[in-house]
Amino acid sequence: MATTDIHLHQDVHHDDHDHEHEHHEGNFWTTYIFSQDHKVIAKQFLITGIFWALLGGTLSVIFRLQLGFPDMNLDWLKPVLGGWITPEGKLDPEFYLALVTMHGTIMVFFVLTAGLSGTFSNFLIPLQVGARDMASGFLNMLSYWFFFGSSVVMFVSFFIETGPAGGGWTVYPPLSALPQAIKGSGLGMTLWLVAMALFIVSSLLGGINYITTVINLRTRGMSFTRMPLTIWAFFFTAIIGVLSFPVLFAAALLLIFDRSFGTSFYLSDIFIGGEALPRDGGSPILFQHLFWFLGHPEVYIVLLPALGISSEIIATNSRKPIFGYKAMIGSMLFIAILSFIVWAHHMFVTGMNPFLGSIFMLLTLIIAVPSAVKIFNYVTTLWQGNIRFTPGMLFSIGLVSFFLTGGITGIFLGNSAIDIQLHDTYFVVAHFHLVMGSASFFGMLAGIYHWFPKMFGRMMDDRLGYIHFWLTFVGVYMVFFPMHYIGIAGFPRRYYTWSNFEAFGGFTDLNMLVSLAAILTLGSQFIFLFNFFYSIFRGRLAPPNPWNATTLEWTTPRHPGHGNWPGEIPSVYRWPYDYSKPGAKEDYIPQTIPYSETPESNLPHENELIKLETSNGEGAIIVEGKKH
């Protein structure tokens, strides 16, 4: 197999490096800025993601001020927002829409796609499959720098006169195509589209790399059925991304044509600004189909890595194998496939043919089954465990809780008859913020707490982690749970104020509570920020395997250098979940321990594998060869 050749080649190459005491390590620029090392690139994604998360969160608190305290005088924001605060001290309604739009865009793409996948796929794939680095370090570097470019363009759009894009993060035309319809559809929208185009390039470069690395660079013995669930999750995520992002690119490209070159892919029969436009024959629904063909898989691009991370952390800290390893992989595979054929459930009441609505309703509710299986498997993993509540574990449990609470409301929304009333109300806002936003965000935080010792060689402070968790966990529920009631009462999304309507007159108290909780939640993230940056420099030194985990990354030195392992890459002999195996001395057996060394705990079929181990690891490859 090609795998072995590459490994031999790389082993030799990197061994040379090590003998020369890493003299080839570059200067500051090649080590920290234009680095091709997956660990540095992961940290670059992480820091950029944290920056965006902070900005995205701040934007949400600003518009929550408007919704929770509609009479508040916001003049004190003038130094920052300038003309976006009206002379009466109110938020400009158009800027409100821009805030909502940018909050969505930033959180979905820049934080939970780039910040989450970019960080953990980059960091963990080579470390957990046993590779020196990504398949192409150069493409990996490009991936980050395209993301950086995209970030710069998106950030710049905050500072232009007409403001950033304001047509909602879904940028439905004609609103997003016609500058005369809303200010944000001027230069702001152009920058949005440019930024997204760069973002997609970045995402594709990253995704191709992840897939290639997982397929080709696994170490000896790391068969597909011995991969940690994190790697499976990143692998599926990357495949979904590679298949769906190009469609968004196509949608964006056609929108660029409609905006700048006079075509009418999405435009027809429009009278605006006192004149009838000559555009004819396009369909706004076409854009929605293209957008959601990415948009729905995007939900799983955001969620699957978080689920992978939490599977790993929950198993490690329950000191138990994840329950139903193969069922977990199966359900992720099933979710990944189904995610491509449920997109139109976002469009039940757009005027799409109702028959299509029926089909998509069927497919949508089917996807609830593998999701339910995942939750049951998490709960069973906890059963009869010996649970350690590390901050990573707390956030993983938080993820499962959000996934449950938010997932259940999906059963309402996936039902097209019920969706008629709930569509585009706060019920939807509550649903996706819990199931996709908060769950994935908690997955990201769980991952940071859990792998921080490997990233920076130091421990984060546990107690600050606990405080951070409880404030955030309670805060998030206080923000999003009341929104269900507001949504059942019919309050529409993206409303600057509801005071024009008698039907939406109530709930000033709940809206105030939500806003206060949002402020509390954002505020408690500063505990995390302090903990994070403080611990990078002053945290307790991390032991080599602080969580007593089985996976390969914990066999590297405290500060893995370029190439990850100083000597030969370790071979893998077993699956990653040998926790609390009956008969074993410790409550975990790392993947690198051969069965021949653990006769006391081997299961009968594992004893038979010992024969294959004897010929110096060769056997493991034969096993893998059989599978292909």
Next chain:
Amino acid sequence: MMSLIVFLSVVLVLGILYMIFRVSSLVGVAKAKEGKPDSANTVNAALFVVFMILSLVGFFWYSFTHFKSYTLPVASEHGVRTDGLFWTTMWVTVVAFVIISIVMFVFLYQYRYQPGRKAKFYPDNHYLELTWTIIPAIVLAVLIFTGLKAWTDITGKAADDAEVIEIVAQQFAWTARYPGVKDQTLGKVNYKLIDNFGNEFGLDLTDKNSFDDFKSLELHLPKGKEILLKIRAKDVLHSVFLPHFRVKMDAVPGMPTQFKFTVTKTTEEMRKETGNPNFNYELACTEICGRGHFSMRMPVIVEEEAAYNSWKAAQETWLKQNPNYLKKVPDALKEAAEIKAGIQKDPGAGVAAVTE
């Protein structure tokens, strides 16, 4: 001066917090037992149970005591049905939600770390997996098929005698167009005929059905008769939302949409039911459409069919309100247009009156 004091005290508080953190972490290092969970582990485990109890109690308490404040009264035939589906789904899912939540949070406490205990090695169980694949699948199938049936009926073909009303969306207002009492048919429209001088519908005056169409800024609806709402948009996407009728459908430029429904309560009846003498039905926009999205409100008035019909008969036609547009009517149809629009008395009606 005041802001300086505030600034200094903030710095002071942050400094104190930092000192507390430093001291406690140094104490932690001094007492550290490497890799073994300490008392905080039990605290976290217990907090999960406390959290579960408080949040479930809060959830049920609010849901029952405030039921009236977060449920909108329903006033349409299909709305009763979708509300039924909603609450059925609610009961099924809440039961599942409560059971799973309790089991999970109790497990967290019950199986918290205890020194010397070893976790159970329990990697899989095919029967369990099958059980919790099949049970949700069956429950979901039942929910799907009841929903599917309702959806097919709601989106099915409207009755031939349904009351057709057109609703036109634009930034940031709604306008209704009624087909007129004489021909009961909406005239043709073309967006290229829309102008800034009065022809906001883009009425095509070569079509004789357009002569008696009339415009209204309030949406009047009859009770008990099927209504077919024809929806279109002039500029960007909008969405018709009639919360009390459980009606929602996007307005799409270039692609007319529709929604059929039957209202079951007049405005008066609703005023009695809610005990609010000022109650009014409303129409809202639920698709982001620009600066004034939040202000796109249209008053809705529901009357008994007879009252509705007499309201309709009393309305001036659009053509009568905009007589300038008579010149756009082809010469051959001019007289018919004037009669139909009510500008000129119907001579036929006069003859009929005389002969009587």
